[in-house]
Amino acid sequence: MGPINFGLLSTQIGAASAMLAFSALLGWAIWWFVRKRRQRVWLPTLRIMELESRRLPKLRVIPPPWLMFLCFVLASLALIIFGLRPSQQVFTPFEPSQNRIHFFLDLSPSVSASTSVEAYRQKVQEVFANMEGKGRITATTSLSGDIFESASRDQLKEWLQTQDIHRAGLKLGVTLRKQIETLGDIDRLFIFSDEDQSSWDGFNWQFLMDDMEIVHVVLPHDRPNTKTNLYVDRATFLSSQSSLTMDWDVEVAVSGTTDGASGQLQAALEGGDTLATVPFSIPGGRDRASVTISWPASAVRVPEDKESPNLVFTVSSGSEDAIMLDNSFRTNLLGAKQEVLLVAESGGEMILEDAGHHLKSTLEVLGFRVKRLDRFPEKDISTEQYPLWIILGGGSSSMNEFCPQQIERERLQRWANAGEGTIRSGGKLPMIWLAPINPDVNFQNLCWCFAKLVMTDTAKAPMPEYCEDVTARDPWIGVLSSLGAKQVGGQMSDMFQSLAWHIKDKSQSLEVSAFTIPLQPGQVGGLSYAGLPLVVRTLLQWNGLLQGDPSLRLESWPRLSDPVTLETDALPQQLSLDKIRLTNVPIGESRMLVALSQSLPPQWSNQFDGVRRETASRKDQNDPMPWLFLCSILVLAAVYVEGIFKGITSILRMASRRKEVLALLLSLPLWDRADAQVKVVTLGDRPFTQTLSSMAREVAARTSIDLDANVQHGNEADDSAQAAPWLWADGLSKITGKGGTMTPGMVAWLKRGGFLIIQRAASDEELQKLTANSAIRLDDNEGWRTIPPDHELMRSFHLLESLPACPGQMWRGFHFDGRLGILVIPHDFLSSIGDQPQAVACLKKGTFERDVRVFINILMVALTTDYKKDQIHLPEILKRLR
């Protein structure tokens, strides 16, 4: 809901305040009408009357207690009023020294479509001249949040000369929110901007109107009035690594026209030569076209230790173009070839005889440009041009012919400089692969070359002694291992399976990989024709000379839609500052959509008299929270008196129900969760002195039954014993009367549902005599039986295979009333499961787990009989079985 204005006072009607008002009105109505309680008079004839009761009784208003009601009305009124968040627009007197005027300059690419930088600067100065003397004027631009405060027009002019259109886009909302945090209180904000929808999108300037006056300064249109804008949308690299050309698919787009466009697309290295130029044409009715542009890979040379230059695609057309900044589109240079120096003596003209042929092909397939030499020339070779030197040596040529003296010289020079503490000069030395040219090479020469490359302290030193014994591959491996090289390839436990050995010199500027097998397909080396490129590629990737899939190293060039990200720390690490500055123009700017004028702030006009001596700013009234708090207390007090107090008194007046209420109140503190507690009650001549803590813990953990760890030794005549669901009788002495039959009390208890467990029972005759009581009526299949394997005792909780019993003894049960009434355990089971278990001599020693299971099953039978017979449990039982 919108605001309601009462002169200068305005309120916000929200859903919360509407609900508040409704509930307060309801409260008033209830107070007046529902409080009414009439006296009831008995009229017996109504019993036989069939009167229509649908006629509504006339409502009668009974005045409430006035003081309470007044408090309630006042409190609810105040709640509603303060809930409306009243606020008043306060006009503060204009004071130049205290008023803040801020200029925000939008320098996004879309501005350049209609306004030249010069006209822009003029406009800013014009507004500045109008505002001068009316407050402190500060300025920021969309590119930088640095606050510029101008004291004079000259200072401003000077500052404006340093500002220019940037390539990044602009989101006014994001940028201004960031800048206002640092700007502090502003009374009037001038936004110098065009009507570009991309810039204004998402900027809720109405929210800021509460705190400041916002003025949109429309920029002068001094550029040719065209809506046609040509730009590069994206560029995709098409070529593979081994391609001899670099092919790109560039999407050229045009906005603001349906006539299409044509022109030229140029590809160039940043600050370098033009690589290719192709014409393009966007047909009418379309807004984009794909243009394939390619150039020879050899045209691009990238030195090893220099960052690869950027690739710039530029579109140009003869016709008018609104934004020039988005005509150029930058991207990373992909697919540039690196150079490799391969030194190997020629084996002959036949391909198979040439040891370096396959290696050269492999390198070319992997996208390298290979320079093949038979031997090292006298003249030095540029170490920067070739990042990798591959030397296939040890053949018929002498050591000096295949081993580069230049490396040894430069290495020693660096060592010397490092020793003198001078700054290391020069780039990194190339990576060197030293490999035997064929299996039967002169490993001594190879070893000597290795020593000259990495180990020697002086130039032109003779062959080291350790190389003299290197006559074959195995000593060669041994020497490499002893010189501190690290094994490459093969199993770590078997160094003779190694492919190569890798070492760095002590200045860390030179890396040498000494191979133990020739780098060519062959039976001896174990490399196949298919395996050689894979091995070489893996090694090159490990050396950092070859990156993986080109699509993975495609580093997308940034396209910043908002310059605030320039200042945040959240920038992606790989984005260099150059790339951010040279960001591609965001598509939102290039498309040049115009925002609706209704959605923009009031425009600044030159006719503005500037004499208004006050500025509007909205100021909330004093914090209504204390009043709201007070009102809430009043309302709560009224509710308490009317509701709670009356409720309590009416409860107290319930004299007729006093007992029930008292019982209810007393039961509340004694509230406890419903659980079943069972105690083991024993009967017998000798008391059971143990406790059942372990068993109780197990029972509680497995079932919902709480077993008391203390065992109660009972007397048959006890009420407590008679109240127990089960009794553990030790022998028959306590449960039999004269003649060996069960006492009448026990019979009655059994018939009530008791479950008797007799331990260490005597013979069958005694048991028969025990139950020979006329009060126990037996049906068919009832009476004394041995516990069969499918008895409910075997499956009431755990599934038991057997019951523990001494040889020749059986568990027996007395069945009557459709259930097991008496269980006879031949031995002292209870003692064997106590906390100090007593082993039964004849019984095979069992586990505690078995006893626990048996006990729980007995407990379950005692409490539930055969509950599984009850069909209602069937779904749950089946669920558990599945």
Add this chain to the structure above:
Amino acid sequence: MREEFGENHLSRVKDLSPGLSWDLSFKRYKNVMRYQGSHILALRRPSRTPAFSRKYVKGDPVHLIDWKSFARTDQMLIREQRDEASARIVICLDASDTMQWPDERLHEVLGVKVPSKWEIAVRVLLNLAYIHLNLGDTVRVYLWTRPESAAPDFQVPLATSSDVLKLYHIEEDRQFSISSLCEEGRNGDNSLPSGDYAYWISDGITRRSFDWLFERFRLTRMIQVLSSLETQVDWVSDEHCYFDEGIVKKEYLGAILKYGKAYRQKLEAWQQEYRQKFRHAGGGYQLVTEQTPIATYMEDLLIFP
């Protein structure tokens, strides 16, 4: 009689006492010779007293032939008259809970004490018993306290009119409560005998089937005792809710009861229902409230269907 007491006479049923005895066959009293009882037997006997006459039938006493009439009309006529005998009167009194209304609670609300329906019923009962006993009839009084019962719960022994007067004074002292009358009664063998005439004194609110009554007695009469507060609801106001929680929980405001004479119409329809029920069975019906003039009550009592 109406002239004797006058319409505006202060004597109302609320002041009815057994001693205020009027012959139930007052009008015929002047015309017929009666010596005993109020009941005229259906069996007629030939008589010289010319009450009835019929043709001579062989076997009739010859000496009682109206020879004068034979001389005039050439027809032999026999004069007959019916003997009177002690009638067996049973007075049944409904002792339902609703009979105790208006109660103390209503007295507090209205600020006026109105005799309860029970008091009126007892006054009517004793009055009737007194009249019949004086006429030489045998009177038995039974009380019904259970709603759905054909057998009475108590029998109040009343053998002579002095018993009636004695009981009246006792009840008056005890301010006419159900319990006091029940104390006077006995609840031994209370099976209802058959008889000649039965009065059913009740407010009728407890619904009963009267078939058993109609079967046992040749003549029946219902005296419906209502309070004037039930027949006239002008006194009700919207200050209170009027309810009955006996069977159906209903609650009304005074405005509803008074609206469009709905209550009055329903009440009359209900009374009409009883009137028709008893008349169809050959009985009589009359309404008595504490405001009914005794003359009206007596006159209605003499009207037989």
